Amino acid sequence: MDFFSQQFIPTSRQASRDAEAVSHILGFRAGLFFMLSAGIYSYLPLGYKVIRNIEKIIRKHMNASGAQELLMSALQPIDIWRKTGRDEILKDVMLTLKDRKGRELCLGPTHEELITEIAKRYTKSYKQMPFILYQIQTKFRDEARPRFGLLRSCEFIMKDAYSFDVDEAGLDINYQKMYEAYNKIFAECGVEYVSVEADSGAMGGKVSHEFMIPAEIGEDTLFYCAACNKYFGDIEACPTCKGKLHKRTMIEVGHIFKLGTKYSAAQEALFLDSSGARKPVVMGCYGIGVSRMLSAIIEGNNDSRGIVWPVSVAPYKVIVSILNDKFKDEAVKFSNALDERGAEVLIDDRPESPGVKFNDAALIGIPYILVFGKTFEQKGKVELEIRRTGQKHEFELDKALNYLLEQCDAKR
């Protein structure tokens, strides 16, 4: 339970002049992040709560799939990239530096080479596989044109997982596990998403799937059949209903790859199989853009008043607006009862006008807005607004408590 008057939530009416995307504009206005310089962002407390909620959902499903969390270094000697030739392929987007001893380093834009070095050091026998490792970590990219806020920035948070198997059959199993975990993650984050087979690009490997969220500012395009609610590649009509397809631009938020032995062969990450033969380990890699998700969720969840967070990732589940200080004790007691049962509450106790409070509550997108105002004075009832639908209800306190606990638990 937090008090708005004490929280660092710098809302504002105006966004930065450079903000183009709706997520960028609303992110600034709701005080989610701070831009120090083009493409370089800090997450302010409200924005970071959302990031941590997304991370929690990711960890839950990664751990349930048997993946183990580790944390690799951001600094990487460029040597390991020379083994795969990706020091050249990714040259343009790689931030490089030298330390005081002249050691050539880069800031990892991704971690296939490093994780392969770890597997190479420790994985000597087929008996040690299969396993999946993952991390949630800050990555770096020298963007030619940083834009759209967190969607294309120079420093961003990724979840990257890597699977290790003795053969392709094992990879198929782990790939499927990750595919299913990804579906659970995006579903629980409350976003409309679609998964499609995709090109493997600079990652190499044969099979890959992208997970995408529809958004006006997306950089990928799919074709959508509204009647069948299905997405397709570049074809003219829906193969099911023959209806016309509509272009929809999409943001990529996840990408999974069957890498095979591209990295393990180049870096000589070899193991002894059951017949005693030396073979390169068979790998897959699985990424989610965590900070990008924050923006992608806003792109798909907003209206003219501001952000509309899905309950699962909302920084607070309920905002309790106190319109008169004489209701404060009761409002705090009520909020406490909600909060200690796991429905986080932000109490708007600021000495501001009701208009400012309503606008801020709508702007920062808390799913349930509860008002202790005139109705409470006159009828002993609180007004509850469901942010997404705009529906309003009047509740007695005990009924409001039960209703909110049910809504917040059901969706977590």
Place this chain on the structure above:
Amino acid sequence: MDFFSQQFIPTSRQASRDAEAVSHILGFRAGLFFMLSAGIYSYLPLGYKVIRNIEKIIRKHMNASGAQELLMSALQPIDIWRKTGRDEILKDVMLTLKDRKGRELCLGPTHEELITEIAKRYTKSYKQMPFILYQIQTKFRDEARPRFGLLRSCEFIMKDAYSFDVDEAGLDINYQKMYEAYNKIFAECGVEYVSVEADSGAMGGKVSHEFMIPAEIGEDTLFYCAACNKYFGDIEACPTCKGKLHKRTMIEVGHIFKLGTKYSAAQEALFLDSSGARKPVVMGCYGIGVSRMLSAIIEGNNDSRGIVWPVSVAPYKVIVSILNDKFKDEAVKFSNALDERGAEVLIDDRPESPGVKFNDAALIGIPYILVFGKTFEQKGKVELEIRRTGQKHEFELDKALNYLLEQCDAKR
């Protein structure tokens, strides 16, 4: 509940040749971390569990003190450092780079300048203070001689907090809050520690306290009176009992500073006070070396057999060793009962000899070692070893469960 056979815990008999400190040797042998290049470490799953436990304790006490979590960028334009002149003062340890547009950047070795820019942007009035912001983040240092593993590395995890007040009286209150939170954090981490007034060095400001942990490889020195169990600076005899003092080397794990207006004045982070006058905000900063804590805890908690984790930070609370596969079902059922009540269990189900299992259990330092072996077959009892004391008990299953739940809860 995890199965050792499926976990990525690469224990070994030998450490890297370069390992000097006991924490470094044991960290390698227990499979806590991986060194890619001098001073550049990745945390493997077991080590990262400990890091996450330390972070959890830090977050708990930071949040309880009213501090709010955010996450700042690692990349920082060098411009903001020029305002305070610290681009020169910290030149030797700062990793710097240029992006494709020639923008001069550094990787933050600390974040006073950046947080001051954030305060400057949003904090315009005395009404918006006081507040404390903190982050848990990766920092970078171009170490002249990286050594002792995580104790002096080029990339490390820090908790850094910053307080903002209208005057010195406010700073005193926030400083005291942080001082008390620090005492709770180090106590809960289960380490012997001491806090001493210290020199403020490159941070500036007037008052500072260091939090230190005794360790052979420490780089600071204090004088210790065993009779009074007190630490002192460079004096000859204990002022209380007049007894002789012994030198003890210490590792610095925390440092808190009253910065005053050093940064806010230089960067013009100004606010309007209640009389309408423009003044620089009054700041404090508060650091804890998170990854350094991992090593410092090992330095103070080990024996000839390996690490001895305090329960609060242990990667698992209990290791259940199955010496015969026919006990597996019962052992798993028992472990599940423990684990779902919050006492995390690692089940050693590997097809290894009892000797290998005992050695690994002791090496990785799990507080309670439970054996399903001969005693279970003959008497229906499990053997429980308390890792720290070496004491052994025989328990019936229900008594073992109650005992372990009590021990693990009591210390969490």
